[in-house]
């Protein structure tokens with residue numbers, strides 16, 4: 001197999017059955033030796049290499065990637081400047097364990113994040129290796145800083161699969177089944193999904209779903225099972241990711257901020273999927289003009305290298321040595337990738353996510369006019385959800401797109417998420433929309 005980068009292309013090229021013969025072998029070996037609990041979709045992509053928005057499989061088929069390795073490859077696959085930053089760093093220092101020793105990269109990225117995050121400066125950053133670890137950090141920190149142990153989370157949220165974050169995660173029963181009682185004392189509130197408002201008119205008053213959720217917390221939880229003075233933190237996604245790309249309604253996060261301020265509760269906003277430019281602003285919180293006490297970051301920050309971060313108000317992240325640390329977290333190679341990623345995001349990709357994202361959303365809204373099976377199009381920047389009538393139809397469309405060379409992935413009950421690399425062009429978007437249109441027509 002050649003190792004050169006992918007030749008430039010304008011369209012996907014599918015030349016074998018999917019997966020092809022080499023792909024099949026790998027899928028078979030995987031089934032034999034690899035953890036079977038990975039939630040793989042009904043199509044099987046066996047990737048060999050990627051470049052920009054394009055991915056080539058082991059059989060030489062070329063796909064247009066509008067999922068970016070689940071919202072991770074923000075700068076596109078193997079962005080040459082990110083590759084160079086990784087290579088240069090790997091030649092100099094790969095690992096030193098930043099929780100025992102020092103190197104320049106940690107304060108450099110932490111200072112950069114201090115300037116970017118929707119948390120009042122001064123902040124401090126803990127470096128992790130993944131989203132779930134960033135969330136674990138936030139949960140431990142909230143308990144430590146407040147001396148409280150209850151949490152409020154939201155149904156359909158996804159915060160990770162380790163035992164602490166799993167106590168919050170509530171997007172699918174399969175994620176919970178078999179793991180007995182939750183490790184942490186978390187109570188869940190329906191998420192204020194404006195398209196499928198879970199609250200009654202009486203709950204909402206004249207404030208819509210967002211008000212319904214706020215009232216639920218203040219009028220039900222606080223007055224029954226969950227006294228506010230026992231709550232360490234409210235944990236929320238500004239835009240629910242795995243739950244189906246559902247943006248928080250206007251005013252909701254600000255309402256949570258007020259509730260937290262009134263009761264000494266910390267507001268943790270999980271921006272693992274929505275952060276790092278994906279929504280057309282560096283963080284989704286900026287669309288709502290709200291500041292968190294703690295923010296969690298992963299996915300898009302490292303262009304594919306495993307890095308997560310938990311950034312908190314400095315007075316909150318004031319715990320004692322030994323309370324929390326990580327051998328690999330904040331590894332110099334991952335930080336080099338993150339610093340380069342942020343440079344590229346600030347240098348135009350956040351702007352591109354806003355502009356081309358709006359163009360893509362407009363195109364999807366036009367398809368909604370054409371196809372009755374699309375019941376909702378929502379989202380911001382390059383975090384767009386397209387909800388279909390049924391889960392079965394959504395799954396068929398996902399496969400039909402794949403067969404035509406477009407990678408998209410489901411989220412929530414019956415939604416397709418669009419989370420392309422933030423380098424997507426209007427020309428790429430046109431190709432993707434054309435394939436999506438065809439795939440829907442062939443699947444209904």
Ligand SMILES: Cc1ncc(COP(=O)(O)O)c(C=O)c1O
Pocket residue numbers: 130131132133135158159160161237241242270271272273274298299
């Ligand atoms: C909002 C959010 N939080 C946390 C996580 C967990 O991240 P990881 O899979 O890196 O542990 C995810 C992953 O999808 C996520 O979307």
